[in-house]
Amino acid sequence: MSAETPVCQLLERQDADYRGWLWVAPPRDRWLEGGEGELLAADRAVLDAWSARGRPTHTPFEAADPAPPGVVLFWPKAHALGEWWLLWLCARLPTGTPLQVVGENQGGIKRVLKVLAALGLGCRKVDSARRCTLFASRLARLDIAPDAAWTAFEAEGLTLASHPGVFGHGKLDDGTRLLLERLPEVLPSEGEALDMGCGDGILAAWLARRGLDITAVDVNGFAVEATRRTLAANGLSGEARHGDVFAGLEGRRFDAIVSNPPFHQERAIDYGPAGRLIREAPAHLRPGGQLVLVANAFLPYPALLEQAFGGFEILADDRRFRVYRAVAR
Structure with a gap:
């Protein structure tokens, strides 16, 4: 070959x-x-x-x-x-x-x-x-020493571990900030939540601090390690898994799935992981559970959300980013 x-x-x-x-x-x-x-x-x-x-x-x-x-x-x-x-x-x-x-x-x-x-x-x-x-x-x-590459920074009252190659390295992404502004109005303060594409662990830590039981997943092993370090640095508990979207989560259902999904593979645009997240999310949500995600405004996620959930709402739109919410039936 x-x-x-x-x-x-x-x-x-x-x-x-x-x-x-x-x-x-x-x-x-x-x-x-x-x-x-x-x-x-x-x-x-x-x-x-x-x-x-x-x-x-x-x-x-x-x-x-x-x-x-x-x-x-x-x-x-x-x-x-x-x-x-x-x-x-x-x-x-x-x-x-x-x-x-x-x-x-x-x-x-x-x-x-x-x-x-x-x-x-x-x-x-x-x-x-x-x-x-x-x-x-x-x-x-x-x-x-390689460990010298690990750094930390503060955001949203949390200490975040950071490593080169992890999304948002050394700073809070503007899309994630917009998502965090809207989460308090839609998420409960108890239940099980999944942070899909956890990056440096900002969403996982924020959700855990709110009182939810957290599972965090990322295809990038550096992100999984960063999330573990972030949770530990803030005295929070949660499970960080090295996985490809929902692989390894068969049969598990959550009250909420929260994500700032990636759409790049190196320099190429790749909707594959985000598309799988949206299409497969209903099977991993309890009835009434919700998917809340943020994405660049130009990305074609509305059609995917409509097809997977039968409807959705836009919680925020600042012309650069949109926060979407869809509820499982």
Whole structure:
């Protein structure tokens, strides 16, 4: 099977022996998923796809340290997250391990030259094609610990944990702020609530402080860890799950589902997760339970809400964001 994504197409044409290598934070690509080596990722959808093919997978939150013959890091859109991956790899893998870094030119891969130089790691260009570039280096011990990337900030009277690559890193998103302004008028102060796409945990913590029993879900493992840290920092309890939308929640029903759902996958617009959230929400709500979500005003969610719930209302619209509410029958 041929590679599907430009970065994997660039790798496919290399003469390197990638058997046993560690693939770090790759995109979904069936060529890669059906090939050699092991996966290191925080994206639940990617982890599940590899696991479904019987491929070895790891997350950066495990205690075990892999020792592969080489590493390929797929450079993310969030450059600070790419730098974190470099710090983690240098801290956890053997010194001298061959490292390749690949990414799209539009995604800022050429910045890797300066990043590696600043870390004291040598670098050379290996290849470029399909508007992507591949660099090579070797891992070395550094003076900066990966945990230094974790920060905290205050919002809505809560302490929020923050990590590069987590939505709203270091600040409260304006859409989330609008959603929080409307929640008190529609949500009860007891019952079970689901925070879908929990990010840094602001909604989960706010709901838990209000008195609801909280389950928080995110496909991004960094977001799940951030939510756990946020709840702990505020002395609140709740369950944070690493999952892809409702996977793993079969049979569970809630009194409320609250969300600021993502609509980007890297730089591409992707309505898939939000569409699944809306379509499947009625099956996870008790009668009279409600879905309350905020979204950019231009997104085509009204039709999805109408189809799934048979009706909805707009609680707020500031021309940039809308807060929608739909009630399960």
